Amino acid sequence: MPERDLEAHLRRLIETIDIANVLTEPITTAIERLLAVSAASLDSEEASVLVRDGDQGDLRFLAATGRVADRLRGMKIPAGKGVAGFVLMSGQPMAVSDVEGESSFYAEVDKATGYDTQTMLALPLRAGDEVVGVLEYVNRRGDPPHTPFTADEMDRAGIYADAIAALVDSYYSARLLKELSSRVIGSAEAETTEQVRAWLGSIRDSSGHRERLDLALLVRELARRGDSERRLARELLESLLKYSDSMNETSYLGY
C-alpha cells in the first residue's frame, strides 16, 4: 500500500475506533457515578472497580472515584495478589483494617499512587454465575485514623455490588462489539469503513437502542438458563414474529 494511502487508512481507522469508544465510555461513566454515590453512602473516600484482565486471573482497575482515581485507572494486579486477588478467586467479601498503622497494607498500589490505605472493604462482582471483578472501598472521608468498615456496611455494599456487576457485564458486551467493529474496520475497504462508522453512529443516536439492548439481554438471560428455556424462548419468539407478520398483512383474503 502506498504511504499516502496507508496514512489515510490509519486516520480513518483511528477516527472509527474513537467512535467505537462511545459504546463503552457511557458505561464506565455510569459505573463511576454509582461508585461515587455508594462511596458517599458508605462514608468511604475512594472507590474502585477491578475487572478480569485476560484469562489467568489478573485484575485491572476499570473505574475509580476519589483523589487517586486517575492514577488507578488501567493499573494491573497479578493473579491471586492482594485482597482483591483473593476476593476475585474466593467470591468472598471481606473488610480489612490496619488499625495500628503498621507495615505496608497494599504495597504495590499504594507505592504507585502515593496513597496510604488503612481500611478497605472488598466485594466480588457477580454477573450470572461468574465473578467478573471486584468492588473496593478504601478509607473513610476525613482525616485518619479511619474506622473499619462494619458488617452492616458490608451487607449494604453488596446491594451496590449487584448493580455495578450488571453494568460491568454490559461493559463487556459493549467492548466485544467495539473489538468486533475494530476488526471489521481493520480489514475493510474504505466504503465498508464508512458504513461501519454510520452504523455505530446510528446505534449511539437511536432512541430505541436501549429497548433493543434490554430485549437482547432478556434473550441472553433466557438462553443461559438451559436447553428447555432456549427452546421455549425460540418457539415464543417465532410465534410472536408470525403474529406480527399476520398483523401487518393488508388483506386476509385468499385472492
Place this chain on the structure above:
Amino acid sequence: MSIGEREATDLNLTMSGYFVPRHNWRDATGRGVTIAIIDSGIDGTHPDLAGKVIESVKARVENGRVVFDPSDEGDSSGHGTACAGIIARIAPDARFSSIKVLGAGGLGDGQVFLAGLEYAIKRRFKVINLSLGTTKPHFFAPLHDMLDRAYQAGCIVVAAANNLPQPSFPSVFSSSLVSVIRSEETDPLKFGFHFGEVIELTAPGVNVHTAWLDGGYRTLTGNSFACPHITGIVAKFVEGYPNLTPFQVKAALYAIARENSNIQANA
C-alpha cells in the same frame, strides 16, 4: 472393642441427651493435629506461626491438569495467614499444611480449588479449612462427589459460607461438611448451631484481630474469618479423639452450641 465402639464410649451423653466430648476440649491445644489450609498460602515466618507450617505446596497447571509442587513463596494475599493465625490462637499446638491454590491461573478458579481439595483428601488430612467457593453450576456435581469422598475418608471439611443471594458450592452441601457464617460474637469459642438451615454454624467473624503479611496484624470482617474459628475448635476435639468422624464432629458442635446458647440465656 472396635475403634468405633471405643469412640462412642468416649463421647458423653449430657443430661439433656446430647453428645459432647468427654475430655475438657476447651483446654486442648490441637496437639498432634495437622490442618490443611486451602487458600492463598501461609506466611510461616510470622511470629504467631513460626515452626507451625510443616508443609507448603502450590498449585500449578501443567498440560491441562493441576499439579502441586513444594513452595516457599509464603502468602500472596494475606488471607491464608489470617486464617492460620485465627486457628493458632484457638489451637496453638496444631500444625498446618498450606495448599496454595490462588494465582495458579490457566484452568479457572473452580477447577484449581477442586484439585486443592482432592489433594487434601488424598493426603487424608483430618481437618480441612476451606474459605473458597464457586457459584458455577457445573462444579456442583464434582464438588458433591469430592465432599462425599471426604466424608468417607473421615476428613472434616470446614467451609466458609457465602452470604450472597446465589448459592455457593460447597457451602450449601449441608450433609457432608461444616459450613460457617459470621456472627458478631467476640468470644472465639462461642459459636451457634442452626439445625435445619443451609448454613448451620455461626462463629465470630466481625473485627477479628489476626496475623497478616510482613509479620503484621489486621482487623478483619467476613465469613471466611468465621470458618477458621470452627476449624480451631474441631482441632481441639480431634486432639482428644483422633478418629472422630464428621458425623460425630457435627453432633458435638450441635451439643456445645446448645450449651453456649444456654449459658448466654442464663447470663
